[in-house]
Amino acid sequence: MTIKHYRDQFIQELTPLYDPGEAERFFYLILEAKHQLKRIDIALQLELVLSVSEMETWNSILEELKREIPIQYILGTTHFYGLEFEVNSAVLIPRPETEELVDWIVQKSKIKNQKSKIKILDIGTGSGCIAISLAKNLPDAEVFALDISEQALATAQKNAELNQVQVQFICQSILETEDLGQQFDIIVSNPPYVRHLEKQEIKKNVLDNEPHLALFVADDDALIFYRKIAQLALKNLNQTGQLYFEINQYLGQEMLDLLQEMNFKDTVLRKDIYGNNRMTKSTR
Structure with missing residues (x-):
């Protein structure tokens, strides 16, 4: 079968579950991952014929997509802030909103232009996307x-090596930590923040495949991780050190109240590109 005919069939078979634009995006992601070909290459080679083994690979991926397994897990890789990351079921798939948080930190740190070496801690690192970026x-x-997850840290270590950076990884439960043992200039976290009452808003492919440990918190104490991390930040941030959070879009005011009650200064609540309250920055 030619690649053109297979593309049309692939998109048609997925459209009951995904919109045609997303199905087409999946096709070109697979094309690049499995054949190192881009959209323009196919435009010039519409009569390219897939071999039997190639068809088997494509059909296997198609069946996984029909079961609503995320394309990133199927391919085992994704891109974040211009870098490539390995991902698997032990880690959340990095989101565009988190790229915005990383960019905020990068831009603010470059503006400050500190002469001394800054120390940064990423809490709940998962795939390592924040720390590595x-x-x-x-x-x-x-x-x-x-x-807290050894499996997540193993993935993060691979990603640090893949992107040729040095990150010191620590396996530890933040909720059971009383002191971080050293001082930092920046502490950043994208902790679990989805309440169980919000499960109906979560897509099936996320609910069925991504680690719930990294997603959900109890409805009656949704800020448990933020409160604990902020308490530690009061001890372990340097004077005028900064605390960054990615947050639940519905709890922006609650986050502002929490940080104000804990005497953090200059707290800013920022929206993401979708207009949702998504991140905060505070100064000790």
Whole structure:
């Protein structure tokens, strides 16, 4: 079968579950991952014929997509802030909103232009996307990353090697931590923040495949991680150190109240590109 005919069939078979634009995007992601070909290459080679083994690979991926397994898990890779990351079921798939948080930190850190080496801690690192992106874009920073999951940290370590950066990884439960043991200039976290009452808003492919440990918190204490991390930040941030959070879009005011009650200064609540309250920055 030619690649053109297979493309049309692939999109048609997925459109009951995905809109045609998303199905087409999946096709070209697979094309690049499995054949190292881009959209323009196919435009010039519409009569390219897929071999039997290639067809088997494509059909296997198609069946996984029909089961609503995320394309990133199927391919085992995704892109974040211009870098490539391995992903698997032990880690969340990095989101565009988190790229905005990383960019905020990068831009603010470059503006400050500190002469001394800054120390950064990423709490709940998962795939390592925040810590590694910061290490790559702030080469003078010393970056640490903490997570409770050994599997997640193994993935994050691979990603640090893949992107040729040094990050010091720590396996630790933040909720059971009383002191971080050293001082930092920046603490950043994208902790679990989805309440169980919001499950109906979560897509099936996320609910069925991504780690719930990294997603959900109890309805009656949705800010448990933020409160704990903020308490530690009061001890372990340097004077005028900064605390960054990615937050639940519905709890922006609650986050402002929490940080104000804990005497953080200059707190800013920022919206993401979709207009949702998504991140905060505070100064100790």
